[in-house]
Amino acid sequence: MIDLYYWPDIPGRGEYVRLVLEAGGLKYRDVVRLPEAEGGGMPAMVAFLEGRKGYPIPFAPPFIVDDGILVSQTALCCAHVAAQCGLAPEAEADRAFALSVAVTTADFAAEAHDTHHPISVSLYYEDQKPEAMRRAEDFRNNRIPKFLAWYENLIENNPTDSGWLVGDRMTYADLGLFHTCRGLAYAFPNAMGEASQAAPKVQELCRTIAKLPKVIAYQGSDRALRFSTDGLFRRYPELDPASGGQ
Amino acid sequence: MIDLYYWPDIPGRGEYVRLVLEAGGLKYRDVVRLPEAEGGGMPAMVAFLEGRKGYPIPFAPPFIVDDGILVSQTALCCAHVAAQCGLAPEAEADRAFALSVAVTTADFAAEAHDTHHPISVSLYYEDQKPEAMRRAEDFRNNRIPKFLAWYENLIENNPTDSGWLVGDRMTYADLGLFHTCRGLAYAFPNAMGEASQAAPKVQELCRTIAKLPKVIAYQGSDRALRFSTDGLFRRYPELDPASGGQ
Numbered sequence: 001m002i003d004l005y006y007w008p009d010i011p012g013r014g015e016y017v018r019l020v021l022e023a024g025g026l027k028y029r030d031v032v033r034l035p036e037a038e039g040g041g042m043p044a045m046v047a048f049l050e051g052r053k054g055y056p057i058p059f060a061p062p063f064i065v066d067d068g069i070l071v072s073q074t075a076l077c078c079a080h081v082a083a084q085c086g087l088a089p090e091a092e093a094d095r096a097f098a099l100s101v102a103v104t105t106a107d108f109a110a111e112a113h114d115t116h117h118p119i120s121v122s123l124y125y126e127d128q129k130p131e132a133m134r135r136a137e138d139f140r141n142n143r144i145p146k147f148l149a150w151y152e153n154l155i156e157n158n159p160t161d162s163g164w165l166v167g168d169r170m171t172y173a174d175l176g177l178f179h180t181c182r183g184l185a186y187a188f189p190n191a192m193g194e195a196s197q198a199a200p201k202v203q204e205l206c207r208t209i210a211k212l213p214k215v216i217a218y219q220g221s222d223r224a225l226r227f228s229t230d231g232l233f234r235r236y237p238e239l240d241p242a243s244g245g246q
Numbered sequence: 247m248i249d250l251y252y253w254p255d256i257p258g259r260g261e262y263v264r265l266v267l268e269a270g271g272l273k274y275r276d277v278v279r280l281p282e283a284e285g286g287g288m289p290a291m292v293a294f295l296e297g298r299k300g301y302p303i304p305f306a307p308p309f310i311v312d313d314g315i316l317v318s319q320t321a322l323c324c325a326h327v328a329a330q331c332g333l334a335p336e337a338e339a340d341r342a343f344a345l346s347v348a349v350t351t352a353d354f355a356a357e358a359h360d361t362h363h364p365i366s367v368s369l370y371y372e373d374q375k376p377e378a379m380r381r382a383e384d385f386r387n388n389r390i391p392k393f394l395a396w397y398e399n400l401i402e403n404n405p406t407d408s409g410w411l412v413g414d415r416m417t418y419a420d421l422g423l424f425h426t427c428r429g430l431a432y433a434f435p436n437a438m439g440e441a442s443q444a445a446p447k448v449q450e451l452c453r454t455i456a457k458l459p460k461v462i463a464y465q466g467s468d469r470a471l472r473f474s475t476d477g478l479f480r481r482y483p484e485l486d487p488a489s490g491g492q
Contacts, residue, residue, distance in 0.1 A: 055403040056343040073349040097302040100318040120384035138366035157301040
């Protein structure tokens with residue numbers, strides 16, 4: 001049984017891992033969302049972070065514990081569970097590159113986060129809003145187009161012509177791109193609407209994943225958490241003006 | 247033969263990979279620093295980034311190419327080469343956690359970078375200096391102490407009591423911490439001088455690595471590049487005032 005540890009009220013970075021678990025049909029416990037009486041709740045997670053569960057000690061959630069193995073960092077958690085449910089490539093070169101893509105997607109998500117927290121994670125958004133306006137403008141105008149062009153390029157040049165990022169079938173790298181695009185469409189609907197037009201293959205990949213029965217069932221369940229202004233991807237209209245905000 | 251691709255004039259993120267290659271005594275080519283006549287120079291790297299070498303296409307340097315396998319992302323490059331020279335753990339749980347640590351160290355380095363580029367990588371430091379002042383203050387006061395406390399805690403709780411972060415011998419995770427501490431001591435000598443006092447085991451680990459013959463030989467060679475105000479770790483005195491800058 002795989003135990004996932006993450007903040008209980010936001011999709012955040014945990015959602016990347018949860019999506020692989022759900023799309024892969026794996027059994028898992030979303031530990032912090034279980035009652036304390038069943039070993040869940042925040043105390044279960046904090047015990048790891050504060051070292052009270054002994055070594056190893058994760059730096060931050062999400063992390064997973066699976067048969068004595070602890071893995072932290074979003075992309076590594078995804079890779080670990082994907083290998084158990086056919087959502088990781090099998091060939092060594094593809095395996096290595098899928099992880100390179102997933103870690104890059106985690107960087108992209110971190111940049112999305114920093115649009116609303118460019119100065120400090122210890123401060124509220126409201127206390128770093130002028131800086132957020134500036135960083136978001138750069139993110140919309142330079143970073144979103146750059147990342148999307150790269151993904152588009154990968155799909156286009158994938159020698160299997162499968163429509164996926166790596167190899168001839170869907171992997172956790174694709175699920176990571178799918179969730180990032182969902183998060184960005186929530187947080188930056190104007191900028192993403194525009195940028196997506198230059199990335200038709202990315203759009204097609206996302207549409208294909210959105211139609212998978214396991215993904216539909218999961219997203220309609222109470223296991224899935226909704227985006228909000230507490231998470232990784234946040235909708236602050238002033239950070240995504242309709243005109244592109246040049 | 248392992249080919250490393252990275253910007254030719256700065257230690258940057260490439261240094262993390264180079265240090266593992268050097269400490270592990272592996273043969274490698276630092277491709278961009280070779281003459282163009284030998285297949286080196288910037289054109290060799292740009293060909294990959296622009297997709298002219300075909301699939302897979304890395305998002306950014308550093309990346310390595312090793313016997314047909316392309317790996318990008320600093321921590322993944324380090325893990326890949328470490329596995330070939332006895333600098334990765336052997337036990338599965340330790341292997342998984344060492345990579346978690348290395349990816350977290352890459353995040354720490356990215357935060358160090360963002361102290362001088364909090365708004366945009368497309369702008370000069372001088373064009374984002376007020377924001378840099380604010381972000382650097384948070385980095386000095388909150389983030390450096392938090393990361394160092396975590397590394398210290400790992401060494402202290404490592405069940406093998408080896409003085410290393412993971413398992414009973416030095417791994418690429420330790421080399422990553424070592425280089426990060428070097429970079430921070432260059433960029434933030436005042437803040438690091440203070441923060442290090444609470445992390446004696448981290449200091450000891452760094453001293454041990456600094457005394458390794460392979461590391462000494464490498465650092466004295468022209469294969470090693472010097473820190474400067476063009477790289478990942480930059481010394482701008484205004485970002486590290488002597489008083490702590492509260």
